[in-house]
Amino acid sequence: IVRRAVCPGSFDPVTNGHLDIISRAADLYDEIVVAVLVNKSKSSLFTVEERISLLTEVTQSYGNVRVDYFHGLLVEYCRARQIPVIVKGLRAVSDFDYELQMAQMNRGLAGVDTLFMPTNPEYSFLASSLVKEIATYGGDVSSLLPELVHKRLLERLEEQTR
């Protein structure tokens, strides 16, 4: 039996905080599916295709990680793919309220359990939204992102100011 789990998110773009959780999850399970939420009502800096391509490149070395996307409810995706576990990173108590609510709802809805991993303290303040904001105003975010992602982020922000 293959032990599988999903790491879901927006990944706009993937940060070192996401990668920390994905790599640790990859050590615990046979296969990790990183699932990008397709949310048409939320504006994003990178398209779903771009986010998938970045994730694929930066997780390539793990061997047991693949990247996919989903629409709608995460538990429906889990059910269709027979994935019994969601892995989430917890940055701070502020994440906990909402994450606990989702975890209980997802278990109630479909029996899908959630595993919480404490974020590496190095990344406990890290969020894609903050990275984008800091980079927009010229701040240095190079230590928070994989090199390739950092490069694409600067390119994208540059394109936007043209």
Ligand code: COD
């Ligand atoms: N360190 C460690 N982990 C981190 C860090 C960090 N610095 N930053 C993010 N993470 C982890 C967290 O576990 C987070 O949940 C995940 O990475 C993804 O983060 P984001 O910001 O890319 O994505 P979110 O928070 O926008 O993703 C939310 C989901 C898409 C998972 C959620 O909204 C969802 O499941 N939506 C589908 C609809 C649904 O099923 N709704 C019902 C829920 S009950």
